[in-house]
Structure formats: structure tokens, C-alpha cells
Amino acid sequence: MSRILVVAKRVLTQLRHDKRLLGLSVMAPLLIIYLLKIFFDTMPKGFNNARYIMPITAFMVHFLAFLLCAIVLVQERTAGTLERMFINGFRRIEIIGGYVLGYILLATFQAAIALAQALWLFDLSYAWGDLAMLFGVIWLLAITSVMLGMFISTFARHEGQVFPFIPMIILPSVFLSGLLINPEQLPTWANWLGHAFPLFYANDAIQEIIGKTPTSSVIWTNMAILVGYGLFLLTLASRTLKDVE
């Protein structure tokens, strides 16, 4: 456990030193939410903004957490520090655990700020219980995204090889996860494919929370699936992260 904390502490120290990266990873979602506001202001009155805004906020946190974690881990490989960590006696589970722990803090920060800005700019108001649930869903999605980034990073030899995974994994989830349209309108195979993305479950939970008659079992089921999804990716990442060439 102590070595997991050592890795987490180092990840956080690096983030603290890299003010540009930290600033961008917090400012980028804020800027996009502001642009969304300008875009949605052109919609006719009575348009259901919230149906899109909350899932898009979740998506941005998902995208950035995935990208940041995947790239930083690939950088560890290209710089030789990952190999050095292993030779210094760190085990796979300690490295992965440390990363998850370190990025949980960033994900919490990102989720809180993005949610607060979306609520403020779009003048949305929810009961405290619903807000806590919305935060919980976005936070769980962010953690799952960190694990997804970690898993994908094991297939990339350099930073550039992370980018092909964006059109392969991140962009399809925009179209198939119910972010833009109800997935039931999609062909059956596309609807099923949508179930493969974590954003699908986050969106399902969010639509339920902000809907008129929320069913708590649907929300909790989706959150449980997100937890399971994260744990599954964590297991995969710990198997694919190689400590020996």
C-alpha cells in the first residue's frame, strides 16, 4: 500500500509542477461549456438544454481524463521511467494503483468545476440529492476514463499511437451512447455496440436523474455498471502492462 501512495504522491507532485497541463485540463472543459452556452442560446425557447448539457459535460471530463492518463503513461514508457520503476522494485499493481489514486483527485476537481459551471451558465437547478448523484456519475465516469486511458496506453509505443484510439473509442461513444439521440432509435447492432462504452451508462444515469420521474434503481444500476466497468479495465490494464520485454 505504501508504494501505491508513493506513486500517487509522485503523480500529484508532477501535476502540481506542470501548471500548464493542470491549467489546460481544467480550463479546456470550462471553455467548451462556455461555447456550448453560446451555441444553445441560439435554440428556440423551451428547448430542453439540460438533456444535452449534462451528458456533454460528462463527456468532456471523460475525454480529458482518458487522454491525459493515456498520454502520461505512454510518456513514462518512452522516457524509460516505467522500466526504471519496475527495476527499482515497483510492481504492476502498485504503479496502476498509484496512478488511479493520483488521478482521482484531478478527476474530482474536473468533475466538480465542470458541473458547477454548467449549472451556473445554463441556470439549471436541481435538488441537492440530484446534484450529488450527478456529481457521483460524472466522477465515476472520470475514474473509469482514467482506467480506460491506462489500458489503452499499454498498446501504444509512443504518444502519437494514442490518437488513433480517439476515433476508435471516444468518438463512436458520442454517437452511440445516447448523448445526441435516444439509442433505441439506432439499429439494434449499433444500440448493442453503444453498450460497450462507459459513456452509455453515465448518460443513462444522467437522463434518469434530470428526468421528470427518476427511478433510483436505474440510476444505481448504471452507477454499479460503471464501477464494474472500471474494475474490469483495471484488471485488464494490470495484465497488459508489461514489466518484462
Next chain:
Amino acid sequence: MNAVEVRGLTKRYGNVQALQGVDLTVPEGMIFGLLGSNGAGKSTLIKALVGALKPNSGEWQVLGLNPLRDQAKLRALIGYMPQGVALYEDLSARENLRFFGSAHGVPALEQRIQEALEFTELTSRADHPVYGFSGGMKKRVSLACALLHKPRMLFLDEPTAAVDPHLKVRSWQLFRELANAGTTLFISTHLMDEALLCDRLAIQQTGKILIVDTPQAILEHGQTRLTIKQAEQTSEQQIASTPNALAETLHSYGLNPTIQALTLHPDSLETIVLRMLQKSEVSQ
């Protein structure tokens, strides 16, 4: 006891045979050099010895342990400095040392970090981020990281490549101090002058070890061109590069027959330049 014992080690990357049946024995407590050109397989061999790479075949032991089976045990006993600096550049030298030292559970870590910083002459820049360091300073931080847990054996992959002459001399002084204190050093290099500073030397080419011997014995495989100018006559001849051969040749020119061996130790260009630089610093 031998620090390293390797028999028939092979490693293939796709179509490239990086190691082709390497046999090697390294006794403990010495500086062992691995000399070879770029692409000779030096880093591959070192990675196999530190357990970062799985060879295709062969038997290999480091400090009596199998680098893959006894990974955890071995990693506590060895230090490794990779060819690239492999540091967190946005962290300071001290923070890098603290991180890698924590992995080994070094007792009194802060004190040990201070000692390692002093040993590698980095105290004045210890709290500066590594990205602002010169290549030589980064190499020293990397070396300090490898030394922190006082390993029994150190693997240094081209530790002085791209390092200026002054730092190179200082680095080799550090290596000798470590060897005198009982640490076994396994150092890869492609620099001939450095190879001469090792106690034993292996020459590697395209994944094969060509020869293992002392640097002096390897030098004796060469020939020396001797030019003698006597009155108006100049004669030139090739002789074996041994102290005895030189004395024998000079006997025919009247050298006292009781002198059996003659060795010249001319300064290298590096030593001459360093001395000039030191003189210039003193005069300023």
C-alpha cells in the same frame, strides 16, 4: 563468487538477432566493461541481466539469482542506470531521488539522498527541476538514483555518453571509488579510452562476445609502429605491443641488456586538454 554468469544467451527481435549465444563471467568487486559499437547488443544484454527483458534461450544468473524468477530479490541488490536519463524532468533532483529511493524502502532516506547528492556533486542544484539541467548533470542524477540503496552491483548503460571531458573524468573517479568500496560495476561503453579504465573488458559485436580479458592483455593483441631516427637514417618497423617487445627491439640499438621491459604512458589528448583548462582557470 561470480557476480554474473551467462551461458548461451540469445534474444531475437523479429528478424534481428540481438544476442547470439553470449557466454560471460564477471567476478565480484571489479569494474567490468562491455565495449561495442552502437547496435552491438550491449543494452539488450544489460536489460536481460537486470530482468527487464526475457531472453529466448540460455542460462543466466546475477549475484546467484535468476533475474526473472528471483526478480524481487535481485532488484533489491542491483542498481541500474539506463542509457537514456529516465528521470521525471519536471521534478527536482531531490524529488526524483526521493521517489526511486522510496521504492527500496531506504532507511533514513533524506540523509541518504543528501549523501548521494554530495557524492555526485549535485547539492547546489538539488531542488531545481531536472529539465533545466545539462546532459551531464542529468546523467549524474540518474547515477545518484541508481546508487541510493547502496546496491551490491551496478549496471550502467553508457553512463558517460555525451558528457563533457571534465565530468567524464569525475564520473570515472566515482566509479573507481565505488569499486574500491566493494561494489561490482558492469559498464557498457562505445568509447575506447573509457574501456581502458575497466578492470576487465568484453568486446561485443552483433550480439556476440569476441573476447574477454584485461584491457592491457587486449592491447597486446595489437602492434606498435616504431620509427627510429638514427643519424641520417630513419627506420620503421612493426613490433608486438608488449613492454618486452619494445625492450628487445631497442637492445639492438644499444639499450642496456638488463632492461627487459619498457612501457610509455603518454597523456591522452583528453588529459592534455583538461590540464590546459585547469591551468587557464588558475591563471584567471
